[in-house]
Amino acid sequence: MHAVGILQRRGASPAIGLMGRGVAVATEWKPCGAAALYAAYGDQQQRRPFSTDGPFRHIKPKFVERKKHFNEVLILGDRRKLLDTAQDVLNDTGREFPRAFWEILAKRCIQILHLFDALELAIIARAFDIHSVDLKRPDLDIYGSIASSALKLQGRHPGVANVVLAEVLSRRLPVYKLSLLQDVLRKLGRRAADSMWELSTSHAVRLLQILTEAAIQDPALCSRIGGKLLTQLRNSPAPHEAVPLMHPEELGNAAVVFASQNHRNLELLRELELHTRGTVAAPLVLESLATLGIDVLPDEPELPLEQPVFLGEQGLPPSQAVTGVDAK
Secondary structure, eight states, X not given: OHHHHHHHHTTOOHHHHHHHHHHHHHHTOOGGGHHHHHHHHHHHHHTSOOOOOOTTTTOOOOOOOOOOOGGGSGGGOOHHHHHHHHHHHHHOTTOOOOHHHHHHHHHHHHHTGGGOOHHHHHHHHHHHHHTTOOOOOXXXXXXXXXXXXXXXXXXXXXXXXXXXXXXXXXXXXXXXGHHHHHHXXXXXXXXXXXXXXXXXXXXXXXXXXXXHXXXXXXXXXXXXXXXXXXXXXXXXXXXXXXXXXXXXXHHHHHHHHHHHTTOOOHHHHHHHHHHTTTSTTHHHHHHHHHHTTOOOOOOOOOOOOOOOOOOOOOOOOOOOOOOHHHHO
């Protein structure tokens, strides 16, 4: 208090005197006197000069509203984002992605699988398959979810999508989901029959082989594929003279598949036997013929044509003279 009185006598600023009065009142502070203290000095404190000027007052802030592209985040990605990610994964087969990446991708794909068509389902299935991703969690069963979605698809499927889905699901679905696998393979086989013109002969035979390994008999599909293969074998160059239409081992596997499907097309089996004669696939074709109960006849040797011998002009034998006895 003595120091405050000295400052007031020497002409100190009113703010210092106000501070002194505040200190004096603060020494007499009571819990119930807060309202009285504010009533006495609150108006003076509000009139205190205050400034926000600083050394950076010349900098004017620029507030920019950032666009939040939540669809570009994988866990919230839309259909296009997931397809782009799957395509990038397919293009970079040598890279090892972390497990968390596959879990997030599988979780988001399962959530919106109903938006994908057959070809897009094939892309996603191949992306997980080519990197040998095996997620043990039941809620991340990507292959089972793709199989269930493929059963619900309507309309025509692209030929290559049928082959890819059949090939991936036949290897990746567990044994206890055999009934689901058979159902989806039957549907893919029916769809493939409608788009046979989009499939190569090798892919068509491979699809029939997958169905055979799953114990599925499809005579209609077998007849379509057999007709396609027979036509191309007949129109192809002669065996062993040019690049074959299919590898001999593929032709041998085709014969085994047709025998397993009990498809008795003698013309097709004959062409297969001719095109695999003398190759490593010849025993497979002969075994398939034996399974169907078809005997292989040896080729008849080509006999030389008999040329007519020109004997020249020969006169008739001379007539005998007629005697009187003979005349009688």
